[in-house]
């Protein structure tokens with residue numbers, strides 16, 4: 001199916017003059033070596049598309065719970081809205097966001113981090129002990145598998161004060177958070193390579209959402225894990241275009 005799509009996109013770019021910057025596939029098709037040969041093979045394009053698709057559920061969990069927190073936290077929502085209205089004011093109708101615009105969305109990314117702290121899409125992961133480790137009075141022998149869990153540090157009140165409180169400004173000073181404490185994206189050599197992609201898609205989505213709509217929740221705040229967190233009743237919301245408010 002993805003291969004058929006790639007062939008369709010190739011025809012669009014080569015014969016119908018579609019922009020090579022239209023989407024991920026056309027961008028990858030447009031990458032050329034010095035001798036003008038395609039730089040990315042068809043199989044590599046398939047792998048890229050599948051990677052983005054497969055990992056989409058973590059980003060969608062983040063956005064889902066951000067939408068929910070923003071609906072429940074009017075003061076946080078007001079600051080986010082102001083941040084995005086200021087950016088929107090500098091844009092002509094239909095003009096795209098730029099990298100510079102993304103750097104202005106500092107508070108929104110703190111809201112995202114606080115969402116990830118409280119409802120991490122990935123609950124934890126495995127590591128293998130490379131040598132005997134003594135920790136907290138226990139010996140973990142070399143070769144054992146260890147399961148690290150995100151909430152162990154995210155909900156530890158010696159690291160994040162009042163951990164049950166939704167307080168995005170706690171991320172204002174990154175220096176106050178010890179290394180390997182905020183581990184929503186993991187840590188070390190296997191840290192999530194999709195971090196930057198997730199950051200961009202989240203900021204862009206929230207920008208268009210808050211500048212164009214208001215919303216009200218039509219469900220309670222419960223959720224379960226499967227293993228990604230999912231609101232128990234889904235996320236039904238009443239969405240209203242802002243100009244009509």
Ligand code: HEM
Pocket residue numbers: 051052055056058059062116120121122125183184185186187188189190191192193194195197198
């Ligand atoms: C909010 C969104 C996301 C969260 C919270 C998240 C979280 C994580 C976590 C916790 C890990 C394990 C890291 C570790 O073991 O130290 C991981 C690994 C990974 N993530 Fe993400 N991720 C997100 C989005 C994405 C996206 C959008 C992509 C790709 C487009 C992606 C690709 C990957 C890959 C390939 C790995 C495996 C890395 C390896 O084993 O070396 N992630 N992610």
